[in-house]
Amino acid sequence: MSLYITEQCIGCGACLRICPVEAVAGKPKKRHEIDSQRCIECSACGRVCPSGSVVTILGEVIEQQPRSQWDIPHIDPKQCTGCGVCAETCPAGVLEMEEAEGRRIAQAVHPGSCVSCEWCLDNCMFSAIEMKPRGTDAVRREMLE
Numbered sequence: 001m002s003l004y005i006t007e008q009c010i011g012c013g014a015c016l017r018i019c020p021v022e023a024v025a026g027k028p029k030k031r032h033e034i035d036s037q038r039c040i041e042c043s044a045c046g047r048v049c050p051s052g053s054v055v056t057i058l059g060e061v062i063e064q065q066p067r068s069q070w071d072i073p074h075i076d077p078k079q080c081t082g083c084g085v086c087a088e089t090c091p092a093g094v095l096e097m098e099e100a101e102g103r104r105i106a107q108a109v110h111p112g113s114c115v116s117c118e119w120c121l122d123n124c125m126f127s128a129i130e131m132k133p134r135g136t137d138a139v140r141r142e143m144l145e
Contacts, residue, residue, distance in 0.1 A: 042117030
């Protein structure tokens with residue numbers, strides 16, 4: 001199942017710029033298209049769309065949402081085993097494996113790039129990842145560190 005763009009598209013390019021896997025294509029001021037073979041269904045394109053033209057296969061409009069409200073991964077260092085699967089699967093390059101607390105663990109090194117796809121969460125076999133809103137105090141502190 002993939003997302004698609006309706007005739008309401010104004011060709012602003014916001015979807016094209018946010019897609020972490022380059023599944024969106026189009027020319028300025030023309031209707032854009034989503035390549036169903038590349039789309040990972042993260043819905044970032046719909047959350048940035050000012051015209052509400054990105055819909056699910058069921059025809060449900062993906063509502064625009066300020067990026068400040070998108071969830072980002074929070075890694076629990078006690079649960080992280082350092083396997084690296086989350087960093088390998090992150091399509092936006094948000095997570096990297098780094099030395100912390102005397103061992104290798106996942107870190108949200110580029111939280112501003114996160115598109116809230118939750119691939120890291122879905123692929124963590126050790127329940128070490130929790131998605132939290134960017135605005136939460138804990139996440140804000142992590143982003144500043």
